[in-house]
Amino acid sequence: MFVDRLITAIKKYDNPTVAGLDPKLDYVPAAIRDKAFRAHGEGFRGAAEAITVFNKRLIDALCDIVPAVKPQLAYYEMYGTEGIRAFEETCRYARTKGLLVIADGKRNDIGSTAQAYSTAYLGRTKIETNESPAFDADALTVNPYLGYDGIKPFIDDCVSYEKGIFVLVKTSNKSSGQLQDLVTEDGKHIYEKVAEMVDEWGSQAMGQNGYSSVGAVVGATWPDQAAVLRGIMKKAYILVPGYGAQGGTAADAVRSFNDDGLGAVINASRSIMCAWKSERWKGKYTEDSFDHAAREEAIRMRNEIRQALSERDISH
């Protein structure tokens, strides 16, 4: 089961955090951009090459620190087909370095089309008599707005191919409450109703550690809701965005963990990718040593989360 592979990797590195790979071209050092543009032109192909080189250096710097990377598909799609090639190459390279890959695509559709998305990211595409994976991520984020028949194909592939999904429950953004915080006639918020669904769906894909490969997304920016949701979805692994650049603190983020110290992974993207120019590391690193800065920031974040987890344990 994916969730067991994730837990094994988290324990190996004693690090329940993942690095987001959301490579805006602005984040890529000028030297890498210039070289890529000289070789491939100042268009989509050159941009995609620059992003790929940037990602590979980040992966090299992080692969013995973090258990997983989370490429955000939007930042690849904006460079068209060449951008998708960069996504594919990033996933492939991360896997060769032993990292798990969580594709952040928030995909959703009716059942037959959800199956096509699931095939793309988690399953295998059949062409005549052969079957082979298209993007071969380890997990995918998905949106629950269409209900169970839009989720089931993903769950089936989680079981068949040892993959995972993270279902959006309470997202980190400011206006997440506009729909997710609506209160239903039985007095529950929509995010609680979705959490109940995730909990129920999860029983189909249980691993050996008491957790399910049907996980959830709960933003670090909503610590009180996170505590409630942790109680509803006891066996879901929770992917926690919103830490760092979006304002969630370590103390906020660890609200999504269970008492066993497991049950959640915290994501940081910009604070790692752009660490060299952050207030914290400015002066110590240059644009060209962005990967060393990313590594130091990933270690700092790991330690901060460890600390917050141990402090939380003491208060029990």
Add this chain to the structure above:
Amino acid sequence: MFVDRLITAIKKYDNPTVAGLDPKLDYVPAAIRDKAFRAHGEGFRGAAEAITVFNKRLIDALCDIVPAVKPQLAYYEMYGTEGIRAFEETCRYARTKGLLVIADGKRNDIGSTAQAYSTAYLGRTKIETNESPAFDADALTVNPYLGYDGIKPFIDDCVSYEKGIFVLVKTSNKSSGQLQDLVTEDGKHIYEKVAEMVDEWGSQAMGQNGYSSVGAVVGATWPDQAAVLRGIMKKAYILVPGYGAQGGTAADAVRSFNDDGLGAVINASRSIMCAWKSERWKGKYTEDSFDHAAREEAIRMRNEIRQALSERDISH
């Protein structure tokens, strides 16, 4: 405004229907597949080539009948980077034939990432000093689960680049009600709450015909809800899936129109792409004349929707 271009095209062909391009490899005639596999190998590249040829023949057969095509991204993503190239080439070819392109991707994310998706499909990607479109669709389907800040970047690009969005409100699938039919404490369904948001958001992108480029998706499989939603979102153009293969009838589908005979476009995918082997046309067409069958089915559908609209008008 996109919505005005859509209305102009609908009036030109007197046809408020769009053809979905969801090209499963099984749908592609053996002769096209074999030729593509011989030239490009029996892998993703060959499959993508087969799909592209299939789509182009459909576009040639339909481009003077329907105002728009709706490629479903999942069916391209399942062939990896090569599949995305087929999507890109399909969009490009459809535009050269004068068709509007509605990319069905149901994209969604927090604001900054929603901007990246919007850039990919509706806007222009900046690379150094140049800006150029990545996929350059005319409209995109989007998911409202994240609320307004996940929608606003798309609306801004609708205004800047004359594009459109269709926000999922009530989807055509069986389990759509699991979340969308939940009743809130003020007695309204979630789909009604989302419809109210769509109506409000739409005022930012009004065209010259009284309609907004912020549209909605409402399945033909829910005619009673469609009538309610039409009343809430008076100025939204409604994209109606679920007609034909999914069970929605013409009478169901026209519930999404306004009294002016405008306000909705009905999609059909499988019933057009696979018309040659349907009960209706079996015997008249062969696999190799799938495009002629698609054309005849598109004309039949157009006439059926026209008829249903005129009968509905009489009942007023």
